[in-house]
Each structure stands twice: as C-alpha cells, then as structure tokens.
Amino acid sequence: MKVDWREFWPKVVDATGETVYMVLLTLALSAVFGMVVGLALYATRKGGVLQNRAVFAVLNTLVNVIRPVPFIIAIVALSPVTRGVVGTMIGTEAAVFPMVVVATFGVARIVESNLLSVEPGVIEAARSMGASPVRIIVTVLVPEALGPLVLGFTFMLVALIDFSAVAGTVGGGGVGNLAMTYGYLRFDTSVMVVTVAILVVLVQLAQLLGNVLARKVLRR
Amino acid sequence: MIELRDVTKTFPKGKGGEFRAVDGVSLTIGRGNVFGIVGHSGAGKSTLLRLVNHLEEPTSGSVLVDGRDLGALDARELREVRRSIGMVFQQFNLFRSRTVLGNVAYPLRLAGASRAEARERAEEVLRFVGLQEQARRWPEQLSGGQRQRVGIARALATSPDVLLCDEATSALDPQTTREVLELLRRVNDELGVTIVLITHEMDVVRSLCDHVAVMADGRVVETGGVHDVFARPEHPVTEAFVRSALHDLPEGPALDRLRARHPGRLVTVPVGADASASDELSRLLREHRVDFRIAHAGVGEVQGRPLGSVTLELRGAEGDVDACVARLADREAERGKVGAR
Numbered sequence: 322m323k324v325d326w327r328e329f330w331p332k333v334v335d336a337t338g339e340t341v342y343m344v345l346l347t348l349a350l351s352a353v354f355g356m357v358v359g360l361a362l363y364a365t366r367k368g369g370v371l372q373n374r375a376v377f378a379v380l381n382t383l384v385n386v387i388r389p390v391p392f393i394i395a396i397v398a399l400s401p402v403t404r405g406v407v408g409t410m411i412g413t414e415a416a417v418f419p420m421v422v423v424a425t426f427g428v429a430r431i432v433e434s435n436l437l438s439v440e441p442g443v444i445e446a447a448r449s450m451g452a453s454p455v456r457i458i459v460t461v462l463v464p465e466a467l468g469p470l471v472l473g474f475t476f477m478l479v480a481l482i483d484f485s486a487v488a489g490t491v492g493g494g495g496v497g498n499l500a501m502t503y504g505y506l507r508f509d510t511s512v513m514v515v516t517v518a519i520l521v522v523l524v525q526l527a528q529l530l531g532n533v534l535a536r537k538v539l540r541r
Numbered sequence: 542m543i544e545l546r547d548v549t550k551t552f553p554k555g556k557g558g559e560f561r562a563v564d565g566v567s568l569t570i571g572r573g574n575v576f577g578i579v580g581h582s583g584a585g586k587s588t589l590l591r592l593v594n595h596l597e598e599p600t601s602g603s604v605l606v607d608g609r610d611l612g613a614l615d616a617r618e619l620r621e622v623r624r625s626i627g628m629v630f631q632q633f634n635l636f637r638s639r640t641v642l643g644n645v646a647y648p649l650r651l652a653g654a655s656r657a658e659a660r661e662r663a664e665e666v667l668r669f670v671g672l673q674e675q676a677r678r679w680p681e682q683l684s685g686g687q688r689q690r691v692g693i694a695r696a697l698a699t700s701p702d703v704l705l706c707d708e709a710t711s712a713l714d715p716q717t718t719r720e721v722l723e724l725l726r727r728v729n730d731e732l733g734v735t736i737v738l739i740t741h742e743m744d745v746v747r748s749l750c751d752h753v754a755v756m757a758d759g760r761v762v763e764t765g766g767v768h769d770v771f772a773r774p775e776h777p778v779t780e781a782f783v784r785s786a787l788h789d790l791p792e793g794p795a796l797d798r799l800r801a802r803h804p805g806r807l808v809t810v811p812v813g814a815d816a817s818a819s820d821e822l823s824r825l826l827r828e829h830r831v832d833f834r835i836a837h838a839g840v841g842e843v844q845g846r847p848l849g850s851v852t853l854e855l856r857g858a859e860g861d862v863d864a865c866v867a868r869l870a871d872r873e874a875e876r877g878k879v880g881a882r
Contacts, residue, residue: 442632445596446634449627449705450628450699451623452651453616460647464639465636465637467638540681
C-alpha cells in the first residue's frame with residue numbers, strides 16, 4: 322500500500338520539524354554538558370591548570386566506556402533511565418535523552434582535544450600576567466580554540482542528525498520514524514527517497530552554517 | 542629588588558631519576574639594572590627566569606621580589622605579584638583571538654581596570670612602542686618585530702617594575718633585533734623598569750645589559766658588570782661567549798689560515814679604555830727595533846668603552862723578535878695582558 326502524497330506531505334513537514342527540534346535541543350544540552358565535561362577533562366589532566374588525578378580518571382573512563390557503544394544499543398540500554406528521567410520510553414522527548422547522553426561525551430572529547438591544541442606559550446603568558454586558572458579557561462583557552470571548536474560542534478550537529486534518524490526507528494519521532502514506518506516497512510521507495518533527501522539537505526545546511534561561522538572566527 | 546637564594550629546580554626524569562635544571566643559584570638583581578643571563582641552550586637559564594615570577598616553583602631555596610618571599614605567598618597574592626612583573630617571550634605568545642589593542646588591554650582587565658580605562662592605557666602603551674596605528678589589526682597581520690613590540694607593550698601595560706625577557710630577540714632578524722633592543726633600552730631609561738633577560742647571544746648582553754651572569758649546567762659560573770666580564774672573563778664558558786661577541790681572537794681554522802699568511806711570531810694586544818698595554822708594546826718594539834704588521838683585529842664598544850684586541854705579526858731579526866716575545870711573556874704572566882700567540 323503506497324502513501325497518498327496529498328495527505329502525506331503534512332506528515333513529512335511535521336516530521337522534519339520534529340527532527341530539527343530534537344537535534345537542536347540535543348545540541349544545546351549536549352553543548353553545555355559536553356563543554357563542562359570537556360573543560361574538566363582538560364583542566365584536571367596531568368599538568369593541567371587544576372590537575373586532579375581522581376576526577377580525571379573518573380571522567381576519562383566514563384567517556385571511554387560510553388563513546389564506543391553503538392547509538393542504537395545505547396538507546397535500548399539507557400531506556401530504563403530514560404523512563405525514569407523523561408517519564409516515557411517513546412516519542413521525541415524520550416529520544417532526546419539518550420542522544421544528549423551520548424552527544425555530551427562526544428562533545429567532551431572534541432572540546433578537550435581542541436583545548437589541548439592551544440599553544441602552551443599563550444597559557445604561560447596569561448599565567449605570567451596573574452590570571453587565575455578559571456580566568457585562563459574562560460578568557461584565553463576557549464577564545465583561542467573557538468575556530469576548531471565551531472568545526473567540532475558542526476561535526477557533532479551532523480552526527481546528531483544521523484542519531485535522530487536512528488532514534489526515529491526505535492520510537493522517537495522525526496524523519497527517521499517516517500522513513501522506517503512508511504519507507505522501510507511498507508517498501509515505499511518514494512518515501513525513502515524523500516526522507517533521505519531531507520536528511521541530506523539538513524546535513525548540508527548544518528555543515529554550511531558551521532563552515533561560515535568557523536571562517537568568521539578564524540578570519541579566513 | 543630581586544634576590545635568588547640558593548635556588549635549585551629539579552624535574553623528574555625517566556624512572557626515579559631527576560634532572561637538575563637549576564643548581565644552587567644565588568643572584569641579586571638591583572633596581573633599574575639590565576641584567577643579562579647568558580648560556581647555551583639547556584644551561585637552565587629559561588627555568589631560572591621562570592623561577593623569578595614563580596611560573597616554576599623552586600625545589601629548594603627562595604626567590605625574593607622587593608623583599609617578599611614568593612614561596613610564602615598564597616595563589617592570590619602570587620597573582621598580584623605577577624602583575625608587577627611583565628614577561629616577554631621568544632615566540633611572542635600573543636592571543637590570536639584578540640586584536641593588538643585587545644592583547645595589550647588584557648592584563649589591564651585582569652588587574653581590574655574598566656573597559657574604557659584599559660583601552661586608554663593600552664593606547665598609551667602602544668604609542669610608546671610606536672604601534673598606535675596597528676591597534677585594530679590582528680597579530681597575524683604584523684611582522685615579527687611588530688609582534689614582539691606588541692608583546693612588550695602587553696608586558697608593560699600594568700606599569701610593572703620588572704620586565705622578564707625570555708630570548709626576546711632570538712626569533713628576529715638582526716635589523717629587527719636592533720630595533721627591539723633599542724626599545725628595551727628606552728623601557729629601562731625612560732620608564733626605569735628593571736630588565737632581566739636571558740639569551741644565548743653575547744651581542745645582546747653587550748649592547749643592552751649592565752650586569753651579566755653566565756650559566757652552564759644549571760649553575761651560575763660567573764657574574765659581574767658587563768664591561769668587567771668582557772675585559773676579564775674567568776670561566777672558559779664566559780671566555781667563549783665574550784670571544785663570540787668581540788670576534789677579536791682568531792681560533793681554529795681561522796687561526797691556522799692566519800698563521801699561514803703570517804709566518805712570523807704573532808702577539809695579541811688588548812685594546813681598551815686603558816691604553817697602557819698598547820703603550821708598553823710600542824716601547825718594547827722600539828727598544829728591540831722590531832717592526833710589525835697587523836694580522837687581525839676586533840674592537841667594539843662595551844658599555845660605552847672600547848674593548849677588543851689586535852693581533853700583530855712581529856718582523857725583524859730573529860734574536861730581536863725572540864727577546865721581544867720573551868719580555869711580552871713576562872708581562873703576560875705578571876698582568877695577563879699582552880700575550881704571545
């Protein structure tokens with residue numbers, strides 16, 4: 322049974338809206354949490370501005386355990402927690418929770434590695450001027466690493482669009498859900514083509530936005 | 542002003558081992574001095590400089606700035622003290638995320654100045670270093686010499702009493718080096734800022750400093766007024782550094798070529814503010830009726846006074862030349878001045 326496109330278009334528009342909502346909400350939350358975890362990883366590592374072996378070991382292990390888990394497994398594995406936090410295991414909000422968890426640790430690594438690429442000499446200069454560790458992080462490290470950070474966040478944004486499609490297949494809303502229930506389960510190629518096209522366009526837009534922003538920050 | 546008391550800094554190396562970067566150094570640097578610390582790379586001078594503002598904490602010994610023991614201060618007090626000690630780096634270490642003005646204003650903002658105050662003062666300091674026109678530009682748009690001047694302006698923004706220079710001219714070409722040294726001269730003369738600089742170029746010491754300490758293997762092997770050290774280097778490392786700046790004594794292959802060109806006896810006469818050695822040689826040559834030919838010479842100015850030496854080939858009857866050289870050798874033993882080569 323093929324879909325009737327006159328009735329189906331509004332569904333596509335709604336689903337696209339859901340996807341954008343899921344992705345942006347996840348990005349906003351994981352950017353904040355990921356930034357905190359990434360900064361903590363950076364600052365507490367050996368030789369860091371707030372060196373702390375125990376904190377670093379805990380965070381580092383957490384990141385290393387969560388990052389390699391395939392997202393589709395993470396959704397299922399986290400579902401009891403999701404029910405506890407969000408109140409339900411299906412729908413858009415329920416999909417956002419595991420996305421935020423996984424993305425947070427992805428962002429954390431991106432933040433950490435970009436901060437590590439800031440020249441130590443610049444940090445030493447700030448220390449020589451009497452800047453405190455927190456001040457150095459906020460006014461030197463983050464601004465100096467902003468260009469690569471923007472590109473890192475763009476990478477995350479693109480990955481989240483992919484995540485959202487996966488979440489859709491297991492009961493989250495959005496374009497992924499549409500592709501799964503109408504395109505895949507009903508063998509409707511036209512739905513498949515349209516949903517894939519939407520995802521491609523979303524990814525292109527995200528990448529374009531990131532590139533423009535990064536170029537502005539890097540003055541190139 | 543700055544006093545290092547038996548300061549040692551070790552770094553862990555390999556398993557259980559340690560590396561003594563600075564080994565029992567004691568130094569006193571007076572207010573208004575331009576104090577050069579010279580040494581080869583790995584001699585520990587960079588670590589020594591970082592001990593002065595406690596970017597590195599000494600393993601033992603103490604660092605006193607204006608009579609305050611930095612080791613006794615808590616983190617906040619230490620940050621306060623650092624604001625009165627500017628620092629300039631070999632690689633400039635400018636913030637790429639800030640404009641020239643933003644770089645210079647940064648330490649002022651740290652010190653609690655308002656945006657407007659910081660801007661006003663930053664513009665003033667940029668005028669001092671001659672970069673007021675570049676205030677809105679980004680560091681990557683400047684030449685190396687301009688970047689270092691921004692670095693100096695940034696270090697001077699909070700009107701510090703002391704400026705620490707970490708190989709400030711080593712990444713610059715000779716012309717730009719002269720400009721930056723000229724600027725540091727003005728910083729000392731016009732602002733009365735005490736300067737501590739480390740370098741591996743004795744020429745920098747010669748043209749800027751009034752005091753020098755020579756480092757080798759983590760220790761200060763010689764220290765004193767620049768002219769005195771240049772005129773009478775005692776340690777072999779110092780001797781080599783002095784020669785590298787004066788270029789007055791031919792060595793190695795250059796000496797061999799000189800001997801090939803001048804088969805007669807060579808003698809070296811020091812040239813300085815004190816002309817007695819030269820007068821003495823002149824008298825000896827006349828007495829023994831020996832002529833000379835100038836074989837090599839290197840004389841420059843150190844702290845406003847001439848310093849260097851001239852090497853002469855003695856020409857005359859063999860007996861006369863030998864007698865003359867014998868007399869010179871006696872003088873050398875006695876005064877360490879005129880010498881046969």
